[in-house]
Amino acid sequence: MLELRLVQGSLLKKVLESIKDLVNDANFDCSSTGFSLQAMDSSHVALVSLLLRSEGFEHYRCDRNLSMGMNLGNMSKMLKCAGNDDIITIKADDGGDTVTFMFESPKQDKIADFEMKLMDIDSEHLGIPDAEYQSIVRMPSNEFSRICKDLSSIGDTVVISVTKEGVKFSTAGDIGTANIVLRQNTTVDKPEDAIVIEMKEPVSLSFALRYMNSFTKATPLSDTVTISLSSELPVVVEYKVAEMGYIRYYLAPKIEEDEEDTKA
């Protein structure tokens, strides 16, 4: 039997909004340590990895490991029916073919339960090795979202370059070129406004803006985003989910050839 009670139910609503455009169907894996998901996007280019640790739930009961295949579009439709202040409980029986989402209003005068059929989904769990990154940028998530959106109006590919001076986001397209440079800035009033650049080695990599824009759907989850870059490794774009976990997006850089096209 599975029963996971999340007081801050809006987190689960935001998690779904962060992945439903990228992934249609996926297995949610429940174990004693947490509720997680790992899935390739539908074009098999980007990887999403979600973890919500068991300690983050008010009540977490998972008698045995369960993998529940869900259509994320349908799951999102149901979660949209939860109020932003509702407590959400996920329930399933071992061996059952449905999952139930229960929404309790803070005043307990409204209780909703939504039951959804589970699906059988083939999926292989990829091992993601820990890696050392040449450069790691931490910045306000809404600034990153704004930059990706702005550059998309000019070009299709973003070149992210980290040097001692800062991090540069560049693109080029039919109507012209664009370069946006952020300097390290840690003297800020609110720590979430800081721009922190940890550079071991300078790095310059190209990525499809389309995917970056999908990743920024997670912006409401966290005030900051961390971008980890290394040549020949997929970039990791990470958003923390409160104190209880994270959502990470992995995307392979475009090869040299493509990069040429986007140089200003």
Place this chain on the structure above:
Amino acid sequence: MLELRLVQGSLLKKVLESIKDLVNDANFDCSSTGFSLQAMDSSHVALVSLLLRSEGFEHYRCDRNLSMGMNLGNMSKMLKCAGNDDIITIKADDGGDTVTFMFESPKQDKIADFEMKLMDIDSEHLGIPDAEYQSIVRMPSNEFSRICKDLSSIGDTVVISVTKEGVKFSTAGDIGTANIVLRQNTTVDKPEDAIVIEMKEPVSLSFALRYMNSFTKATPLSDTVTISLSSELPVVVEYKVAEMGYIRYYLAPKIEEDEEDTKA
């Protein structure tokens, strides 16, 4: 001659928004007691009944009973041109073929008058007998609107069931089932937040969500909605219009056969 001056003109704007999607053309009936409308929706399934009592107008002159046929879409276009704080006056001559809407800004520096052709509309006024209802639910109107909208993302039909425990709204569709239960709750800070259930007999009836969602267009008119239910009677969904009247929607329950389909 007809001259009705309504200081809170926004009420008339909201009334039009509440009925214009349901009814295309209708007769507004003016008598010494008030300004009223009764009309079937365009598919002849639901009935709308509006009453604005003469006492609610700052000035109410209606020399003889008048029935004015109007296209509600066009009337709504004109009323949208009134500011939310404007005073609205409805004017017509006996036997004339036009109606004039006059909008006065609160500071009296802007006066608009919009003249619209009247139409000849055949309509029979149905007598709606007073009835005893098995159960009456009073609840916040935005909560009812939210529930109808949420359930529409899952199914087409809502089953409304009133028992001692409370009122349950249920639906079922391809992606799963949903049940939302509200408990009576009268210990609230604001009286309009109360959920009050007057149950003489338990009742369980099915309705098309499409119509319920049309009715909830009246939500801006009133903080509360009253739902009156009896087997073999149309449901009445009523919104008060300030202290001066009401808008009531009538909808026949779906027959047993349909109900089966929606059982969870």
Place this chain on the structure above:
Amino acid sequence: MLELRLVQGSLLKKVLESIKDLVNDANFDCSSTGFSLQAMDSSHVALVSLLLRSEGFEHYRCDRNLSMGMNLGNMSKMLKCAGNDDIITIKADDGGDTVTFMFESPKQDKIADFEMKLMDIDSEHLGIPDAEYQSIVRMPSNEFSRICKDLSSIGDTVVISVTKEGVKFSTAGDIGTANIVLRQNTTVDKPEDAIVIEMKEPVSLSFALRYMNSFTKATPLSDTVTISLSSELPVVVEYKVAEMGYIRYYLAPKIEEDEEDTKA
């Protein structure tokens, strides 16, 4: 060399939004006195005239007169990437074929530069003679915008009539007629709320609402708008751009024949 630094960069963003729907491609003319544009709309009916005086810029360097042909749609895409508090600098080399827009965030931790190709655009600069107007109306710009939008839901043409009583905006269409009268009102708390009518001679002229609605895209630039009217002269609809200039729209009145159609 050209280098124009505008601290209140949002003004330039708003200027572009005010003209990009009316004009596709246009020459911006830079001289020692200012940055200006004059262009016919794409259907060659209305004329737009923009002036930003050199004194309004924090830094203004223009070594020799330059005429820079730009696609306003593309320019607008780039300016939308500037934050509302950003400082915008326009840069170009004499004889170069590109222009660069630089955006600096107020905290100087984000610097963006967008480079756009210039175009060769044939254009003749029309001399606009100073004229005496029979009537000049100054009113809140959002009120003018609202009136044009409201009348558009009824008809295609607006008749603007100025008399001693005030200014009247009228239209007529299939669903009826509309008249909106504004009275002079100078006893207001905020000077920008005043309605000031300078009438030398009464005047009544007809204009296509489609163009008037395009002109009101400039509403965010200024709290007030000035409408200058004379028989047999194009109307001038003017919005001030802060203390540094203006944007003026010119539109010829419709001829008598058309006017007849719109009389109530």
